[in-house]
Amino acid sequence: MLPESWLEPEKNNAPLIPQLTLDCIILGFHNNQLRVLLLRWKNTQEWSLPGGPIRQNESVNAAAQRILQERTGLDDIFLQQFHVFGEVERYSRAEIQEKLKLIFDPELWYERAVSIGYYALVDYSRVNPTPDAYTDECQWWDIREIPFLLFDHNHIIQVALQALRNQLSWQPIGYNLLPHEFTLPELQKLYETILDRKLDPRNFQRKLLGLGILERLPIRRKGGAHKSPYLYRFDKAKYEAGLKEGNLFFI
Amino acid sequence: MLPESWLEPEKNNAPLIPQLTLDCIILGFHNNQLRVLLLRWKNTQEWSLPGGPIRQNESVNAAAQRILQERTGLDDIFLQQFHVFGEVERYSRAEIQEKLKLIFDPELWYERAVSIGYYALVDYSRVNPTPDAYTDECQWWDIREIPFLLFDHNHIIQVALQALRNQLSWQPIGYNLLPHEFTLPELQKLYETILDRKLDPRNFQRKLLGLGILERLPIRRKGGAHKSPYLYRFDKAKYEAGLKEGNLFFI
DNA sequence: CCAAAAGTGTTGCCTCTACACCCATGC
DNA sequence: GCATGGGTGTAGAGGCAACACTTTTGG
Structure with missing residues (x-):
């Protein structure tokens, strides 16, 4: 039986804040699918979100960064607090x-916990999915094919996706979900996947290029069996300046 | 010295979740000012936000409703989680x-706590400000004249106001901040106060009435020394239908 | 009668959407 | 050469901001 060791996690004796946890929805984009990283508990077929308790000597944000680092190998990731799940009986369904x-x-375990939800946007190609001490497997799942999860994690994912769609209006999230270099059709498919509707390619290009935060590279992507698309990358300085001034609307 | 009694609050022996609190920014609108409810600690001149710990047998949202009820006398209030303050050293400034x-x-007290921030929008005229066991006074303060507060509460208020401005784009918050009957100039002044800029009265009326959630009453407000304005009220059914469909943009 | 606030329409601009054809590439 | 996806412009509609004068009221 596992979670007693959460009280003293291996390799780190910092005591934990009791009854407070966080859950991470780690999202990546691959093969035109939005995917989420899930863990399979040891010797079971039960899946859940990555997460865990917060140490006394780390901030809540730092705890989220740590969990992300442990599951993906990535540092310095885009992370967004989106909701606190504070019901008394979060897992009471039979x-x-x-x-x-x-x-x-x-x-050991049936104590109530309040959980802080974070979502993370990561470059799929850079992630090295790694299970933790309580799980056998760490794997990407297409967001549309998520199994029945432990706890209230199916619900948490739905709330996260809603928050992500909202955020899309204010912030070009492709910056975090795509590799450094990408094509506009790739970016468009990402938007279409998140918003779950088709977009017009002419209008999409006009709008995104109009934000003034994309830079067209002098090369095209070869290898597709068709006309080769231009490569772009985000201009980091302009992207951040735009964010500060709140100019990066989409809708 | 006070907070030891937070461990067993009077009139209720339900144990508390340790190291987790919430803070409420209770906002009202009066005399064209946006105001926030603050508490003055017993025998001091120090002010802070209402807030406190969460009981084991109540949800986090219910705890926020309870705190609000205790400080204002109001039930069934508009409450919005907006941020978790989870730094290790939230009050370390000298x-x-x-x-x-x-x-x-x-x-007794210098233990770290994580705090969940809520803001509440209330009808100023219905509030009966009531101090708690640890405070001498509960009073409205103009949002532009807030004193130096205990803890990190000045910072929390700034974050709350930013969240409120964002929310204003998605939701007509006048519904919660004004009495049932109000005039359009009053509503406009509320918007101007929150957004901190002037709005054109013709454009404002067109936009708000265009949302289709206001109902003009067959009476005008008498008593001002000028032309008497029409009274309006929100059509609750249409307001809620509009919210669900996400039609109530402002910007 | 005067001061102060409330109420109201129009115009130009800009943004958004809808829409279709040619081009480049690998096979 | 052909199938597939990439790239591009225009026209119409709707929404937004800018703008000033008349009406009502109490004092």
């Missing part, structure tokens, strides 16, 4: 209780 | 430490 009993010792 | 030493016994 079918969840059944599953939890198989994994956890209720004595 | 000038704050000095003040805190005068009020609290450091032995």
